[in-house]
Amino acid sequence: MPHTTLITGASSGIGLELARVAARHGDDIILVARSRPKLEILASELKKAHGVKVHIIEKDLSLPSASKEVFTEVSALWLTVNHLINNAGFGDFWKFSLTDWDKEGQMIDLNIKSLTHMTKLFLPSMIEGKYGRIMNLASTAAFQPGPGMAVYFATKAYVLSFSEAISEELLSTWVTVTALCPGPTESGFAAVSHMDSSKLFQWRKLPTSREVAEYGYHAMMQGQVVAVHGWMNLILTEFVRFTPRFLIRKIVWSMQKKA
Numbered sequence: 001m002p003h004t005t006l007i008t009g010a011s012s013g014i015g016l017e018l019a020r021v022a023a024r025h026g027d028d029i030i031l032v033a034r035s036r037p038k039l040e041i042l043a044s045e046l047k048k049a050h051g052v053k054v055h056i057i058e059k060d061l062s063l064p065s066a067s068k069e070v071f072t073e074v075s076a077l078w079l080t081v082n083h084l085i086n087n088a089g090f091g092d093f094w095k096f097s098l099t100d101w102d103k104e105g106q107m108i109d110l111n112i113k114s115l116t117h118m119t120k121l122f123l124p125s126m127i128e129g130k131y132g133r134i135m136n137l138a139s140t141a142a143f144q145p146g147p148g149m150a151v152y153f154a155t156k157a158y159v160l161s162f163s164e165a166i167s168e169e170l171l172s173t174w175v176t177v178t179a180l181c182p183g184p185t186e187s188g189f190a191a192v193s194h195m196d197s198s199k200l201f202q203w204r205k206l207p208t209s210r211e212v213a214e215y216g217y218h219a220m221m222q223g224q225v226v227a228v229h230g231w232m233n234l235i236l237t238e239f240v241r242f243t244p245r246f247l248i249r250k251i252v253w254s255m256q257k258k259a
């Protein structure tokens with residue numbers, strides 16, 4: 001019996017590539033995002049290339065009842081989710097005093113609330129079934145405060161903390177939780193988050209979403225708790241631990257500024 005992998009934010013970037021990797025491993029797939037046409041194109045590609053079953057759930061996960069609706073739709077299809085990948089997320093670049101609250105509120109609802117609720121809903125059947133893999137998209141942003149993207153960095157710090165905490169609680173089960181922490185990556189993220197001309201996205205050649213997805217899927221299957229993609233990012237996250245916080249804030253702010 002193939003495993004079923006549910007991926008949020010599967011219409012673009014890292015989520016889309018995670019769907020390709022999971023299908024290549026023979027998983028049946030549930031694709032969730034708002035852009036149905038993009039999900040339909042991906043679904044037919046995956047079915048044709050790998051012969052797997054693919055279901056589409058069109059949903060705006062920032063809405064209060066959305067996670068519950070996804071769970072209800074999955075239950076109605078008599079599917080059991082074995083791998084849950086909470087990938088959907090976005091950021092917004094500029095000073096907190098000048099950014100738009102509606103967008104930030106949606107960001108908190110998507111990056112934090114929906115991710116937490118999805119985990120709450122799908123975890124019990126994994127524990128009961130004695131197998132499960134959960135992967136939450138954190139970021140290297142999770143390791144320090146982020147002037148210029150204060151709310152986004154804080155949401156990712158939440159994701160990392162939450163994922164690590166529940167992974168420890170689940171040690172006596174067959175369910176693992178992975179916080180995937182990519183650094184800046186080629187995807188739709190920079191455009192959506194107004195980061196296109198930020199130094200962070202310009203100072204070196206970025207890894208592709210495909211590379212991050214290959215690494216992330218493998219880390220999830222291995223049950224790795226914190227998975228930082230790329231040796232440079234790993235060094236930077238370690239550097240943060242041994243550097244005074246006042247200095248880190250200044251370095252991040254200067255890195256975030258537009259080129």
Ligand SMILES: NC(=O)c1ccc[n+]([C@@H]2O[C@H](COP(=O)([O-])OP(=O)(O)OC[C@H]3O[C@@H](n4cnc5c(N)ncnc54)[C@H](OP(=O)(O)O)[C@@H]3O)[C@@H](O)[C@H]2O)c1
Binds near residue numbers: 059183185188209
């Ligand atoms: N790219 C980076 O540099 C980077 C670095 C570290 C971490 N990350 C994290 O990686 C994850 C994936 O981002 P990405 O880089 O692949 O960006 P992306 O290409 O912009 O993809 C984001 C995905 O999230 C979906 N999404 C956005 N808002 C949604 C909503 N309200 N409801 C449901 N789905 C929604 C989008 O689909 P629709 O628009 O169709 O809904 C899209 O499929 C995010 O959590 C991001 O924070 C990215």
